[in-house]
Amino acid sequence: MDENILHCDANNFYASVEMAKDPSLVGKNLAVCGDPEKRHGIILAKSEGAKRLGVKTGQTIREAKQYCPDLVLLPPDFSSYVKYSKALYSLYTSYTDRVESFGLDECWLDVSGSHKLFGSSEHIAEELRRRAREELGITISVGVSFTKVFAKLGSDYKKPDAQTVISHENYRNIAWPLPVEDILMVGAGSLAFFHSVGIRTIGDLAQADENLLSSRLGKMGSTLHAWANGLEDSPVKLYYETRKPESVGNGSTAEKDLTTREECARLITALSERVATRLRRHDTLACGVHLAVKSNAMTTRGKQMRVEVPTASATDIKNHALRLLDDLWKQGASLPVRALTVTAIYLIGADDYVPTSLFVDEITAGKNTRLEKSIDKIRDKYGYDVIRRGNLPKGTDEEADEETKPFKRQ
Ligand SMILES: [Mg+2]
Incomplete structure (x- = not known):
């Protein structure tokens, strides 16, 4: 048997995470959507029950309510989706290092080297389903096959919490x-x-x-x-080759201590630009921002926030970081400031994010990201410093050469 490729797909992922977080929601008809108060919200994800009643991704909340009047509406909580996704990937990588991500909730595994330790492909698929259900409260469906394309068909074939083998013998009957x-x-x-x-x-x-x-x-x-025809030999990539960074940070020690909010804001602007450029280079969006402030007495304070709309825009990241700066001052951080670090956290792949509404905010964030993407292209061609915002300090910003976790640089 050479059905060594598994495709694992978490069922109704966002809705399932909401239920795992809050078990009182289990059994309810649930949808994750944009803000219903603003009336423009659209359905981003739905539970199995809501799906059966006709609720679909992309519907407006109004439409969805017509199919399912008792629909429970929740705003998206991307930082939790990132956390659960990470937990799923660490489960998968405990069986093989060949784990190729296809978004937050889908990936391929090649288990051809795992049989001695963990048993047959089907047994591994059963184990993964059981452990995801018991340890994380998330159900997955698994396709087991000899190509990635057929494995993906298999995970879609029966769900939730099911597995389907598409083999050399049965692919004509199933696929x-x-x-x-x-x-x-x-x-x-x-x-x-x-x-x-x-x-x-x-x-x-x-x-x-x-x-x-x-x-x-x-x-x-x-x-x-x-x-x-089942003719495909593209390998499942190694996890460490394809995974996205967990966070992207940039810190800088000022040449002279910063003594005003305005000076801090200028450095934050420069750091946010670097962070945003690198987010876009990795094709990722930040669902949270962290700011660390080191005073000239060498004490460091940090604070993080979740962002409502995932972003790779320097303007957005700067604005969030400035809010954090003000919060930190309210909590007792003080001038003068020696060093600042801006870190984008809870990253998701740009493809993982579908706008949840027709909010003006959200469209604006998208626009910022698009505008800045064209700046990236110019910088790729002519060098980073060819475009500078008028008020940036020169020579104080530095780029971390690896993905940094909050505080790693302190
Ligand atoms: Mg899924």
Whole structure:
């Protein structure tokens, strides 16, 4: 048996985390969504029960309530989703170091080197499901197969808390009858083409003329054809090669002690720019910000906050850090300041974040991130200092060469 690839997918992840955090929600129809007070909120995630009643991701709250009047609405809590995701990944990596992330709640495992210690692939899948359920209160479904594409189909095949083996013997019976859009990477464009030539199922795709596919879809046509036939040998990457940093921080000791809020704000602006640039380089968004302030008496105080809208914008990070600075002063931190460190925490992949509403705030945050992405491109080409905000101090900002945890630099 060479079904050594597992695809694990946490079921209704955001809603499940909310229930794991607060067991009184178990059994209720639940949705995670934008702020209902602002009326523009949309559904980001829903529980199994709500799903059965017709609640869908992307619906407005109003629509969802029509399907499910007793729907319990909760705002997203990304920092908790990051924490639970981390716990899931540490469970997975205790069985193999080949764990390739596909977002907060999905990944592939290659367990070909794990059988002596942990048993068959199916046994490992059972163990993972049991332990995720018992230790974290999260259910996962698992696909077990000989390719990544089929393993992913398998995790989707039966859920929640189920597992499906797609083997050399049964893939024609299990994978082939599924709609062709279930296969990874089939977007709206290729789907329209498939339908126009009568390809409706994965089996149709597998048996289609490869030349026809590649004449219209190029290399992707041949790739999809191969995937549908179970011909795929892309390896599951090593966890440490693909994981995103947990936090990104930048600290700097001022040349001269900072004696006013304005001087602190200028340094925070510079540090936030570096942090935001590196967040975007890693394709991540911060769900929290931490600020550490070291006084000239060498005492360090730190404070962190969660942000409402995940961001990779320097402007947003600076504004959050300034709020933290003011809070720290209220709590007794004092001038003059020797050093400051701004750290983006609770990071999620940019792809993991879907806007939860049509809030103006949220759109603005997206705009900041997009604007700053184009600045990154210019800096990649001509050097970091080619673009500087008018009021930045020169020569005092430094970039940490590795991902830093809060306080590591102190
Ligand atoms: Mg999932």
